[in-house]
Amino acid sequence: MKFRDMIAMSLSNLFHRRVRTVLTVMGVVIGTCAIIVMLSLGFGMRQSMEDMMKSMGDLTVVTVYGGGGSRGSGNLDDKALKNMQKLPNVTAITPVYYLDPSCVTVSCRKYQFSAMVYGVAMDTLKTFGFQAESGNLPGSDFKKTDILFGSESGYDFMDPKRQNDGMMDRTPDKNGNMPKPFVDLEKDKFTLSVNLPEDSTARKKDVKLNVLGVLAQDYSKNPNPSDCIFMDIDYAKELKAKYNKLNNVKSSESQDSYSQIVIKMDSIEAVPDAVQQITDLGYQSYSMESQRDAMEKQLRTIQMILGGLGAISLLVAALGITNTMVMSIYERTREIGIMKVLGCIVWNIRAMFLVEAGTIGFLGGAAGIGISYGISALLNSLAAKAATSGQEGGIFGMGGNISIIPLWLVFASLVFSTMVGLISGILPANRAMKISALTAIKQE
Amino acid sequence: MDMISIRDIRKVYHIGTEKVVALGRISLSVAQGEICCILGTSGSGKSTLLNVMAGLERPSRGSVIIGGTDVTKYSEKQWALFRQKNIGFIFQSYNLLPTMTAVENVALPLAFRGVAKELRTGKAVKMLRAVRLGDRLLHRPTQMSGGQQQRVGIARAFVARPKLIFADEPTGNLDSKTGQEVMDLMVAMARKYGETLIIVTHDPEIAKYAERIITIHDGCKVSDESNPAAAGKKEEPES
Ligand SMILES: Nc1ncnc2c1ncn2[C@@H]1O[C@H](COP(=O)(O)OP(=O)(O)OP(=O)(O)O)[C@@H](O)[C@H]1O
Ligand SMILES: [Mg+2]
Numbered sequence: 151m152k153f154r155d156m157i158a159m160s161l162s163n164l165f166h167r168r169v170r171t172v173l174t175v176m177g178v179v180i181g182t183c184a185i186i187v188m189l190s191l192g193f194g195m196r197q198s199m200e201d202m203m204k205s206m207g208d209l210t211v212v213t214v215y216g217g218g219g220s221r222g223s224g225n226l227d228d229k230a231l232k233n234m235q236k237l238p239n240v241t242a243i244t245p246v247y248y249l250d251p252s253c254v255t256v257s258c259r260k261y262q263f264s265a266m267v268y269g270v271a272m273d274t275l276k277t278f279g280f281q282a283e284s285g286n287l288p289g290s291d292f293k294k295t296d297i298l299f300g301s302e303s304g305y306d307f308m309d310p311k312r313q314n315d316g317m318m319d320r321t322p323d324k325n326g327n328m329p330k331p332f333v334d335l336e337k338d339k340f341t342l343s344v345n346l347p348e349d350s351t352a353r354k355k356d357v358k359l360n361v362l363g364v365l366a367q368d369y370s371k372n373p374n375p376s377d378c379i380f381m382d383i384d385y386a387k388e389l390k391a392k393y394n395k396l397n398n399v400k401s402s403e404s405q406d407s408y409s410q411i412v413i414k415m416d417s418i419e420a421v422p423d424a425v426q427q428i429t430d431l432g433y434q435s436y437s438m439e440s441q442r443d444a445m446e447k448q449l450r451t452i453q454m455i456l457g458g459l460g461a462i463s464l465l466v467a468a469l470g471i472t473n474t475m476v477m478s479i480y481e482r483t484r485e486i487g488i489m490k491v492l493g494c495i496v497w498n499i500r501a502m503f504l505v506e507a508g509t510i511g512f513l514g515g516a517a518g519i520g521i522s523y524g525i526s527a528l529l530n531s532l533a534a535k536a537a538t539s540g541q542e543g544g545i546f547g548m549g550g551n552i553s554i555i556p557l558w559l560v561f562a563s564l565v566f567s568t569m570v571g572l573i574s575g576i577l578p579a580n581r582a583m584k585i586s587a588l589t590a591i592k593q594e
Numbered sequence: 595m596d597m598i599s600i601r602d603i604r605k606v607y608h609i610g611t612e613k614v615v616a617l618g619r620i621s622l623s624v625a626q627g628e629i630c631c632i633l634g635t636s637g638s639g640k641s642t643l644l645n646v647m648a649g650l651e652r653p654s655r656g657s658v659i660i661g662g663t664d665v666t667k668y669s670e671k672q673w674a675l676f677r678q679k680n681i682g683f684i685f686q687s688y689n690l691l692p693t694m695t696a697v698e699n700v701a702l703p704l705a706f707r708g709v710a711k712e713l714r715t716g717k718a719v720k721m722l723r724a725v726r727l728g729d730r731l732l733h734r735p736t737q738m739s740g741g742q743q744q745r746v747g748i749a750r751a752f753v754a755r756p757k758l759i760f761a762d763e764p765t766g767n768l769d770s771k772t773g774q775e776v777m778d779l780m781v782a783m784a785r786k787y788g789e790t791l792i793i794v795t796h797d798p799e800i801a802k803y804a805e806r807i808i809t810i811h812d813g814c815k816v817s818d819e820s821n822p823a824a825a826g827k828k829e830e831p832e833s
Contacts, residue, residue: 155705166693488689491650492750493678494706495671588650591689 151498160505167478171510174467174474178514179521181464182567186522186555187529188460192453193554199445201550207370207438208279209418210241214411214428214435224432226408233431234411239420242277244270245408246373247386253393256359256379258333258340261307265342266378269386272296278414280371284336285363294385295342296360300378301367304331335364344392352396372412464567468574471510475503475578479585486582487590496583503579504572511571515564526553596659597758597790598647599623603656605642605813616642617653617813624806626757629784629791629824631804639813640794644760647792648681649673661757678707682751682789684761684780688743690735690750696722697731700749707754714753721749725779741772748780752787759784761793765800777803781824 164171203209214234216226224230231245247269256263272288275298280287283301305320309332322328333340341356365375373380393399415421421439428435479486486499533552605617616639624630634640645651647658649668657666665676682703683689690699697718704714722731725745735743744764751759764780765773781803784791793804801807805825809817 151706152708152710155708155711159705162693484689485691488691489702489706490674491648491677491683491689492703492706493674493676493681495674495678497671498706588645591685 151494156498156502157505160502160509163478163482163502164506164509170474170477174470174510175514175517177467177470178464178511178567178571179518181460181467181570182515182518182563183522183525184463185457185460185566186518186559186563187525187553188456189453189559190522190526190553190555191529192449192456193556193559194550194552195452196446196449197554198550198552199449200442203438203442203445205370207372208414209438209442210415210421211278211372212413212415212421212424212428212435212437212439213372214413214433216407216409216411226411226433230431230433231408231411234413234428237413237424237427239416239424240413241416242274242414244274244278244412245383246270246410246412247383247390248409249386249390249393252345254342254344254389256307256340256342257356258307258338260309260311261332262310263303263306263308265303265306267386267389268373268378268380269383270373270380272298272380272382274414275380278371278412279368280375281366281368282363283366285361288362292362292382293360294382295357296362296382297340298362298375298380299335299364300375300380301365302376303364303378304333304335306377307331307333335361342389344389344396347397350396372410464570467514468570471507471571471574472577474510475507475575476581478506479503479578479582482582483585483590484593486585487587490585490587491591500579500583503582504575507575507578508568508572511574512564512568514571515567518567519560519563522555526551526555529553595626595662596623597626597628598658598660598792600647601657601659603643603646603653603658605639605646605651606654615813617646619656620810620813620815621656622808622815622818624790624792626790627788628806629781629793629804630806630808631793631795631801632808632810633795633798633801634810635796638796638810640796640810641762642813643810644762644792644794648683648760649677678703678754680757682754682756682759684744684747684751684759684764686763686766688735688740688747688767690743690746692735695732695734696727696738696746696749699735699746700753703750703754717753718749721753722746724752724783725749739772740768741776744768744776745779748776748783752783752789755787755789757790759789759791761791763795764793765795765797770799773800 214226214230226245231243234240235243249265249267249269251264251266254265254267256265272292273290276287276289282298285298287298288296302320319329340359340361342359343354343356346352346354365380367376368374413424415424418439421437422443425435425437425440489499490496530551530553599622601621603617603620605615607614607616620643632640632643642651646653647660649658649665653666657664659665660676660680665673668676690696691702694702697715700718700721701709701711701714704717705711709717719728719731722728725748727742727745727749730738730742730746733742735746738746744767747764751761761780765776768776777800780791780793783789791804793800795801802821803824804821806818806820808815
């Protein structure tokens with residue numbers, strides 16, 4: 151028997167029992183919809199998680215924290231830095247040397263800024279993706295007194311004679327414009343001095359600063375370029391040493407102890423390895439990637455639960471197909487017998503039943519995909535409405551689609567539903583195959 | 595040459611501990627082109643004999659040789675393929691497929707043989723015209739009378755030009771006049787195409803159409819005689 155004749159006979163059988171076929175197909179439609187919609191919610195969640203992650207930080211960056219004993223992390227000294235420089239796949243690495251606001255003061259006219267200073271390897275800032283709001287980021291040939299202001303640091307300048315109201319108010323006015331700070335970071339001249347003890351009589355020494363530019367605000371960056379100054383790490387160390395000497399501070403920490411070391415890897419894939427090796431070296435680290443990994447594992451569990459719920463309804467649909475086919479065999483016992491007597495080989499009979507069951511699965515899958523797209527679009531528009539009407543975007547994040555159907559899922563569910571149909575058809579088909587021609591044509 | 599010959603066929607049914615002997619040692623042969631009738635009362639084993647000859651029932655003992663080939667030990671699949679090519683069937687209750695039109699029903703044995711659709715439809719239409727149903731081509735079984743349905747059945751049996759055609763009580767469900775028409779048609783077709791036809795019936799009137807009448811009783815052959823009246827009508831097959 152020709153394959154196309156077999157298909158034609160199967161289809162015509164389905165057509166002759168169209169009410170039952172449609173009902174059975176509907177079961178598969180519901181099952182397929184359940185799986186696709188459930189999974190699409192999972193994909194939506196994943197997408198918004200990834201978007202959120204991207205806005206929160208660079209996935210290729212690993213931050214290593216300095217000791218302090220309590221953190222259980224080793225002391226970040228030059229030896230540690232050397233070890234970390236040796237890690238494979240490192241694109242850029244910078245230690246961060248932190249000076250707290252008590253160390254130095256930056257002055258401009260009568261205004262002063264007790265500056266938080268981050269000493270960093272200035273030439274790596276570009277690689278780490280810092281952006282300049284004005285001016286330029288340093289290349290490899292920077293001077294010792296070159297500095298970059300954090301985006302908000304203009305507001306930190308105040309008049310020390312007016313203790314309380316010397317601070318600038320940082321709330322925007324009616325038109326949404328920020329008030330101008332007392333100093334102009336781009337045009338004014340700034341000097342830096344190391345703070346002396348209050349009772350000191352020594353003369354303050356002012357050093358002229360060379361402002362390269364102002365960093366753009368970026369909450370995903372570490373250190374955060376906001377109320378602070380970025381300068382070369384060696385100069386920062388020098389200033390700290392000077393401060394300690396002038397103020398008779400006996401530092402317990404060694405001179406080259408960094409608050410953190412920031413490492414940029416050449417790819418996301420290199421991050422887990424690097425994190426592992428840093429842990430092996432005895433340091434604690436933080437990376438968006440490991441965060442993401444943990445969240446992704448959680449998401450996968452959620453997605454599996456959602457998909458499982460969908461799968462249950464498809465299982466019920468599969469039982470529906472089997473039931474329909476078994477019923478159909480009871481009705482067609484005589485027909486099957488006649489076909490056998492007329493010389494239809496059993497393999498053909500089996501194949502016909504499998505084609506019927508597979509077709510039910512395929513049709514259900516195809517219709518299910520169409521309807522799933524509808525449901526998905528509906529969910530997304532509802533979510534968009536909820537987001538714009540000021541309600542919370544919820545766990546799904548803002549604005550993005552809460553339901554995403556990837557193209558591969560379309561093909562996968564079509565194949566899957568057809569397979570489910572075929573598998574549901576195996577038992578009935580084998581049964582049809584075993585029907586005795588004689589008993590079949592004897593029954594009235 | 596013998597178209598079909600069976601040797602010492604015995605068929606015993608076991609129902610629980612009881613044995614029912616449906617056929618006890620029957621031997622017979624039917625020559626190529628012969629129209630033969632197996633006559634017997636109800637329960638005499640006619641249908642069983644026919645089913646054994648067609649491979650629908652396995653004999654308990656004995657052998658079946660069709661066209662020189664011993665087919666006794668054929669598997670189910672071998673039998674199916676063999677029937678496709680060599681055997682046609684006419685049933686008492688027509689046994690047309692209810693969802694198919696007359697043409698599709700007649701073309702079915704050809705479809706099983708893998709004949710392309712246009713070709714088999716053409717042959718089926720020709721056959722239906724031969725049984726004078728040219729105006730009922732697209733009717734379904736439920737839209738036809740019993741006599742018409744049986745004519746579709748006859749067309750279906752002849753369409754693949756098998757070597758052998760079996761008919762089990764072909765007029766059993768018809769009134770005597772329609773029955774006669776059907777018998778006339780069937781015998782005429784068999785003569786025209788030179789087919790070997792084996793008819794099973796309990797009705798001596800029907801048996802008169804055959805050239806040879808084999809009577810069985812309680813599973814045993816009691817007589818085997820030629821019927822000169824019918825044999826006289828025999829024409830040369832045109833094949
Ligand atoms: N499947 C079976 N199981 C047990 N006994 C059977 C079976 N088929 C037939 N028989 C028995 O075999 C005998 C012959 O049956 P068969 O059907 O061949 O008779 P028949 O001559 O065709 O009768 P009828 O003219 O009524 O159709 C009967 O006694 C019947 O009871
Ligand atoms: Mg019978």
